[in-house]
Amino acid sequence: MALNRSLKIAPSILSADFANFGAECEAIEAQGADWVHVDVMDGHFVPNITFGPSTCAAIRPHIKTVMDVHLMIAPVDPYIDAFAKAGADVITAHVEAGPHIHRTMQAIRAAGAKAGVALNPGTPASSVEYLLDMVDLVCVMTVNPGFGGQKFIHSQVEKVRQLRAMIGDRPIHIEIDGGVDPTTAPLVAAAGADVLVAGSAVFRGGSVSNPAPYGANIKAIRDAVLSTTV
Ligand code: DX5
Ligand code: ZN
Numbered sequence: 001m002a003l004n005r006s007l008k009i010a011p012s013i014l015s016a017d018f019a020n021f022g023a024e025c026e027a028i029e030a031q032g033a034d035w036v037h038v039d040v041m042d043g044h045f046v047p048n049i050t051f052g053p054s055t056c057a058a059i060r061p062h063i064k065t066v067m068d069v070h071l072m073i074a075p076v077d078p079y080i081d082a083f084a085k086a087g088a089d090v091i092t093a094h095v096e097a098g099p100h101i102h103r104t105m106q107a108i109r110a111a112g113a114k115a116g117v118a119l120n121p122g123t124p125a126s127s128v129e130y131l132l133d134m135v136d137l138v139c140v141m142t143v144n145p146g147f148g149g150q151k152f153i154h155s156q157v158e159k160v161r162q163l164r165a166m167i168g169d170r171p172i173h174i175e176i177d178g179g180v181d182p183t184t185a186p187l188v189a190a191a192g193a194d195v196l197v198a199g200s201a202v203f204r205g206g207s208v209s210n211p212a213p214y215g216a217n218i219k220a221i222r223d224a225v226l227s228t229t230v
Contacts, residue, residue: 003171005194007225008034009218010068010175013059014050014148015199021055022062023208031215032222035066035090037177037197040083042073045097046146053082060087068195070118070177072145073097076104084111092116092139092175095127105134116175120144121153125162132170137195138163142188143178148199152179157187164192182224189225196221 011033016024025036038056043049060067069088073079074097083091091113093104101117108115116137117128121144128138140160143150156176163174175195176188185196198221206213 003173005173007189007222008173008195009202009221010035010037010066010195010197011202011214011218012037012039012148012177012197012199014039015203017208020208021059025059025062027206027208027211028202028214028218029063029065031211032218033065033202033214035068035195036063037199038067038069038088039199040069040071040073041146045074045094046072048146053079053086056083056086056088066090068092068116068175068197070116070139070197071097077107080104080107080111080113084108084113088113090114090116090137092118092137094118094120094145095123095131096120102131102134105131109134116173118145118177119159121156125159125166128163129166132167132172135172137173137175138167139175139177139197140188140193141177142180142184145178150179152181152184154187157191160188160191160193167192180221182220185221185225186228190228196225 011028041050066089068090076093105115114136118139142156174193176193177197180198181201
């Protein structure tokens with residue numbers, strides 16, 4: 001079956017109200033989110049700490065679409081089963097997180113999830129060349145991971161173009177993570193990305209009790225892409 005390469009907006013709950021994840025997930029889905037992006041940070045691989053598998057399991061019943069779990073942790077392998085059991089649809093690990101990323105991708109699929117591999121801004125496209133026949137998603141970090149609200153790194157657009165060519169007709173999503181807004185989204189979509197993660201640009205100005213800005217923000221990103229690709 002052909003992969004659906006239509007544009008998908010994946011709000012990152014890193015920018016949500018941490019005391020209210022369930023309601024925040026429901027609010028962004030009601031406002032047009034295609035996937036929900038869940039950022040797991042360990043204070044070791046990245047200089048920030050968020051939450052782990054038990055939080056993912058707790059928010060799972062509040063997500064109807066795709067639970068897209070981005071692991072910014074090292075080591076990764078000891079925790080894959082826990083995130084799969086928590087209900088992750090996609091589990092993404094970083095190519096920089098350890099020497100055995102090939103084994104990590106095998107383990108993610110064996111646990112029953114889709115396998116994603118993420119590349120930091122300083123890591124070349126070629127680092128995933130020998131993984132392309134065993135992954136479902138490649139995530140191009142357009143900021144250095146760890147925090148929301150950082151500035152988009154423009155040099156990564158060329159990396160997306162290279163990956164799109166390397167991937168060819170393999171059924172692999174290209175996801176962009178970091179600094180996505182209505183200005184930068186069209187650049188990466190034109191280069192071949194189909195999943196756009198956005199934290200601050202989606203949650204800005206809204207809340208669970210006032211979710212309409214989430215919808216307007218998602219629509220602004222979507223419209224910016226569609227108006228430049230038509
Ligand atoms: C960064 C995270 C991102 C982050 C994106 O380490 O992986 O998902 O939340 O945030 P914005 O869209 O604010 O750059
Ligand atoms: Zn992320």
